[in-house]
Amino acid sequence: MKIGELAERTGTTAETIRYYEQKGLLPEPERTAANYREYAPEHERRLRMIRNCRTLGMSHAEILELLSAQDSDSDxxxxxxxxxxxxxxxxxxxxxxxxxxxxxxxxxxxxxxxxxxxxxxxxxxxxxxxxxxxxxxxxxxxxxxxxxx
Amino acid sequence: MKIGELAERTGTTAETIRYYEQKGLLPEPERTAANYREYAPEHERRLRMIRNCRTLGMSHAEILELLSAQDSDSDxxxxxxxxxxxxxxxxxxxxxxxxxxxxxxxxxxxxxxxxxxxxxxxxxxxxxxxxxxxxxxxxxxxxxxxxxx
DNA sequence: CTTGACCCTATAGTAACTACAGGCTTCATA
DNA sequence: TATGAAGCCTGTAGTTACTATAGGGTCAAG
Missing domain, CATH: 1.20.58 (Methane Monooxygenase Hydroxylase; Chain G, domain 1)
Incomplete structure (x- = not known):
């Protein structure tokens, strides 16, 4: 899935998605031969969660905390x-x-x-x-x- | 009155006052020979109004509207x-x-x-x-x- | 082979400040 | 008179979460 499709599926824009990647909220995806971002379903899940958190008014710092709590399943x-x-x-x-x-x-x-x-x-x-x-x-x-x- | 005194009397900082001047909310005051800003009582009144508006959550645009409505007393x-x-x-x-x-x-x-x-x-x-x-x-x-x- | 839709990076702008850096001025004290 | 601290000056960069360009590459259809 390329960035435009991901944007549409999650109600975001390509700019915002690239911004989240730059800020470390969304992991860097694979790239195609033409250097296009190629997203996996896991990216969509994560982005959806980020957008939901933002809709609830959370800051990036709060979202990062949530994401890393989720990632460390020992927690x-x-x-x-x-x-x-x-x-x-x-x-x-x-x-x-x-x-x-x-x-x-x-x-x-x-x-x-x-x-x-x-x-x-x-x-x-x-x-x-x-x-x-x-x-x-x-x-x-x-x-x-x-x-x- | 110099900027530090004005800041203290109005519960602001010198930086914020200079910022308001730069943004056109507060008129430029006279300068002393040493190039220090010298404020008149009118400046204090205006700054107090600006701070009150900010405390009420108004944007600079809203405050500018209020100030210019005040200035044009024909209005x-x-x-x-x-x-x-x-x-x-x-x-x-x-x-x-x-x-x-x-x-x-x-x-x-x-x-x-x-x-x-x-x-x-x-x-x-x-x-x-x-x-x-x-x-x-x-x-x-x-x-x-x-x-x- | 060109047109249009997509993608890329990098940079600047938004609001309302805050926080320096680097350099004067003023005033009290030694 | 020297000196040191406190205060003032300009100018620039950082903050948050994006948004909006500029200037360019890629790809599929006609």
Whole structure:
């Protein structure tokens, strides 16, 4: 199977597949005489797993951990459990932060009647003042980290 | 006020302030004879607003819109309202996506007893199979977009 | 024998910073 | 007055997970 077919079968692009190979997520396949990548079914399985993990929002580092836990079958799957649980907590933390942003934005949106000049706008005033509290001072930075783009 | 003081007063770093200047979010300040940036109170107000917007998860593009709406005081503040509402919807969409991930991860985490070998692990099996449905097929990509890093 | 679809490598761009490297300036202290 | 630390300057490279070229080779059909 060449790269285009693999891409289509897994809902990816050839560029992304080559990128995963370069980053060590996907092992290098055989090459044809014309230097084309030739993929085996095992590559498809692995790529599918990578894409599923990405759909679940995991980072490459997390995925690499999962893959190497899978590869070393001496390992029991408590490692796998740990990784999933940790990722679940990341997701839950992001949800909490976003919900606090949501309520802050709600409050802000209510502060403007809508037809004033900008110099009287409650929203702009609210944004210019010192904000109540950063969302989560326990974290090492301001709190809305990790959720842009 | 020099850059270090401004950084401290606003909870930023000098690097970030210079970066905002370079990106056009913060206007270039005067320079001293030694070529040091010399900031006026207006710079501090503007920087505080930028940081608040960032804490609320807004992109630079959104912030630029807000700032230029503020600058053109001929404008009424319906523009400001629109930007905030749009951003609120972005945040709500992210929350929805993350909550779906959360439930998918919960399901996955329940599929492993914890002490098997990795070749029998329900989590790994689940990750290798075709995933039920991407989180939001209406979006142009898989659904967990926009929430990595 | 040429056209078009595919494949290859290598490089640059995205967002919003962060972290140097290498070099001035300023200020307090010895 | 010398010196050392702290602060400032510019410019560049690194981060994440891709995406998008540029410039070229390969292959099957007509």
């Amino acid at each position: 029991d799957c408590s490692t796998v459990n740990r990784i999933i649980e940790a990722h679940l907590e990341h997701v839950q933390e992001k949800i909490r932060v976003l919900q606090q942003l949501e309520s802050a934005l709600h409050t802000l949106a209510g502060q403007c009647s809508g037809a004033n000049g900008t110099d009287a706008c409650g929203i702009l005033k609210g944004l210019t003042n010192r904000l109540a509290e950063p969302v989560h001072p326990s974290a090492h930075r301001s709190g809305a980290d990790d959720l842009h783009r | 009424d503040c319906s523009t400001v309202n629109r930007i905030i509402e749009a951003h609120l919807e972005h945040v709500q969409e992210k929350i929805r996506v993350l909550q779906q991930l959360e439930s998918a991860l919960h399901t996955l985490a329940g599929q492993c007893s914890g002490a098997n070998g990795t070749d029998a692990c329900g989590i790994l099996k689940g990750l290798t199979n075709r995933l039920a449905e991407p989180v939001h097929p209406s979006a142009h990509r898989s659904g967990a977009d926009d929430l990595h890093r």
